[in-house]
Amino acid sequence: MRKTALVPHARLPRTYHSRHVLGSTVDAFGAAHWLLADRLPDPGADLPPYDALFVSVHDDGGAEVTELSAVRARWPHLGRLPDGGFVVASSRARRYEDGNQVQVFDALGRESWTFSVGDAIEHLLVDAAGDLWVGHFDENPLGIRRWSATGQIHEVLDHVPGVAWITDCYALNVSRSVAWACPYTDFPLLEIRPDQEMRVRTNTVRGAKAVAVHGNRVAFLGGYGEDHDRLAYGELTEASVEPTAAGRLTLPAGTPLGRRRVVGRGSRIYVQVEPYTAWCVFDLSG
Template sequence: MQKTALVPYARLPRDHHDRHVLASTVDVAGAAHWLLAERAPKRGGDPRPFDALVVSVHDGGAVEVTPLSAVRARWPHLDRLPDGGFVVASARARRADEHPQVQVFDALGHEARSFTVGDAIQHLLVDRAGDLWAGHFDENPDGIRRWSPAGQLRWASDDAPGAGWIMDCYALNVSGPTAWACPYTDFPLLEIAPGRPMKVRSNTVRGAKAVAVHEEWVAFVGGYGEERNLIRYGGLTDTSVETGGSAVLTAPDGAPLGPSRFVGRGSRVYVQTEPFTEWGVFDLSA
């Protein structure tokens, strides 16, 4: 089978390799960010807030460092807001939790506000307008929801007929005004654009962990078992995805990929493997 190698994209500067990577992402503008702490969190361990560091690597290699004060999330999601601030969210929101799940930090690293978006966050991505898209895994039936940066619910997938039962948001892509998702159980490809009804396309690809879309083409990345590093291509019709060829996604040097994290942004899927200090990119438009 044809192989497609990731292109090296961004690397955490070595000066920061002595810290533990709590979370990492690539934002809507293409900058890579790492949320770092002095030590790894312990399961069920110290609940006290801690100070952290966000190291950002911009397109072109410029490095920016932002200290964050009093972070509460132990297993966080991270993204950047258009105003230069950051959002840090705990994947879990328990009833017994004393504080809201999502912290919004200003550009200086101080908490500006906090709110809760619901338990079991699988994906948390900020779009160009600054809205937060939360895709939940199967311990929360909320599916996919969009929130303002102030915590106001703006859209929910349970208000969108025709998508079937959205039990688990396997793949979520947020770039411009449109979001794309591929949820369990039927794995339709959802096109979600503000101001118009959600478009639902039937799809035969099962278990994809990320999706990239460019013009009338789509690529699904990842899957179950031996398909975890598979790319499956398709064309978009008005009502369905017509699947075509496939390829194996590899590391930039051609080596097999280990367990991976994915971030979908438009035509791109950014990929990260342990020890999570580097990002590679697959670009469907290329």
Template sequence: MAVTTHPGEPARAEDRPHSLRPPPRSHHDRHVLTSTVDVFGAAHWLLTERAPQPGGEGLPFDALVVSVHPGGDVELTELSAVRARWPHLDRLPDGRFVVAASRARRYEDANQVQVFDALGRETSSFSVGDAIEHLLVDEAGHIWVGHFDENPAGIRRWSATGRLAWTSDGARIPGLFDCYALNVSGTAAWACPYTDFPLVEIRPNRPDRPVRVWANRIRGAKAAAVHGERVAFYGGYGEERDRLAHGELTETSVEPKEVGLLTLPDGPAPGRRHVVSRGSRIYVQAEPFTAWGVFDLSR
């Protein structure tokens, strides 16, 4: 992807890493339900024969996961009896897949999250609560969930068996009503929540200070990348949806630096965006969601 700065601001080099996309033969006659990039840099697409139908018609359904690994190897996995109409997808370190329904009207619904083995068979299911905005798996196999504003749970970390392992309740994160941005890398998470948009670092295994908070003036970002003391926020409201705002971390706040635009490898594109944050990287998709562009803050 390319970075273009606003006039009068320091110039930055263009960043044009490769795009991640599935081989054409795997998806030309299928519908892309969702896609993600896992903590190890592999991209995954969840494909079905047709788009979801109103009223839940056609549930459950069989689906195909196409995985493209960083070296270019392609892997196909058939999943049986997927129940999520609007799913989130990620992969556990042992090769299993997690598929979760973004909406769970009944919190006692034990079937919201499905875990599938390498042969595509469901091995377990559990609930993590309604209104999932982000679902990302870390290197230790924990499942991080960030909720949007219809669920006050905020940010939580679950085991792959459905045990609640950490919650933002009592963490003193200011203005946590909607998890706008969530970045999971290694075993830590970074977040930028609505309404105050602080940058939040979460390391549950750090006993002295599991949560750190930096005040932040950059509003509305949908993704955040972190590299050392540098941070980049992607997205915003209205015409700022392709904004890339850079900052540096001080002891208590994010100090804004240059602001630019992030464009996809094929140039600006209309329509919705789908983003995933992983460490120093922000992965961006535009419709029809068949390719990921990559911005790396460490370059």
């Protein structure tokens, strides 16, 4: 089976390697971001608000660092807003945190908004316009929702017409102008454009955790069991994804992926492995 190696994309400056990585992501423009703290939260203990650093690394390798105060998220998802602000969201919404699950900070690191989007966040990706796309996992099957950065809900996608309810958002890709998703249980490929009817394509690839789309081509990363590093290719028709090839995705040195985080952005799938200080990329357009 053909192997495809990831390409290095961005690295956390070594100055900050002594801090703990609480979360990391890549935005719609390709910049990488990390949320860092002096220590990891104690398992099971109540988490008091803490100070954190938000480190952004841009295409030219330059780093931008902002101090955030009174962060509350235990296992955070994060994003960078087009106006320079920041989003930090707790993946689990505790009862006493109602209304405070998502914190929005301005460009200077000052909290400006708080709101809740629902428990069990699997994906949170900020698009080029500054909206938050949130996909949930099966402990709270809310499907996929699009929110403004001030907590107004713009779009609710909780079922696939003619297919099934979205019980778990396995894969979510948000580019500058379109979102793609591959949800459990039937794993259709959803093409979601704001203010347009969702397009649904049948798909035979099961269990993918990331998806990339370029033109009429698509690639799915992941699957069940031994297929955790599978790279399955297909072509888009009006109503289906037609399989074309399959292979394996590896780290740049050719070694297996192991445990990883993934972010889908248009034609790209970004991959991060422990200790989560670097991002690599697979680009379908290449």
